[in-house]
Amino acid sequence: MSPTVMVRRGLVKRCPVCGSGHLFRRWVDMAEDCPRCGLHFHRSPGMWMGSWFINLCVDQAAIVIVLVVAVAATYPNPNLWALGIAGGIIAVGLPFLFFPFSRTIWTALDLIAHPLDLDEGVAPGFELDFDHTEPRARS
Numbered sequence: 001m002s003p004t005v006m007v008r009r010g011l012v013k014r015c016p017v018c019g020s021g022h023l024f025r026r027w028v029d030m031a032e033d034c035p036r037c038g039l040h041f042h043r044s045p046g047m048w049m050g051s052w053f054i055n056l057c058v059d060q061a062a063i064v065i066v067l068v069v070a071v072a073a074t075y076p077n078p079n080l081w082a083l084g085i086a087g088g089i090i091a092v093g094l095p096f097l098f099f100p101f102s103r104t105i106w107t108a109l110d111l112i113a114h115p116l117d118l119d120e121g122v123a124p125g126f127e128l129d130f131d132h133t134e135p136r137a138r139s
Contacts, residue, residue, distance in 0.1 A: 010108030
């Protein structure tokens with residue numbers, strides 16, 4: 001399966017192996033396994049550190065972009081209170097809003113770096129071809 005397809009699926013909160021949605025019971029409560037292919041998302045201890053890092057990077061980038069644009073737009077008299085409030089709202093709100101996306105993106109990146117083993121519990125109907133093509137369901 002192509003890494004691009006896996007990351008694209010992660011960007012829209014879908015399983016990187018089969019493309020199934022509904023991976024979250026609530027916004028921050030991810031299922032342990034994919035409901036369609038059975039991929040176990042927490043593949044190793046410390047797995048979610050990468051998703052936290054992605055979430056932090058996106059949050060920090062958004063804060064910097066908003067602050068730079070706002071200061072540039074209001075220069076030479078930027079409203080520091082408004083900038084502080086906007087930065088605070090982004091710093092607190094964006095990580096919560098981006099959380100499920102960071103999880104599925106990290107799952108895709110982890111699968112690219114550490115491909116599935118045969119004993120990882122993915123349903124036999126989903127085979128990851130070794131020539132990097134799409135997974136196909138066996139008949």
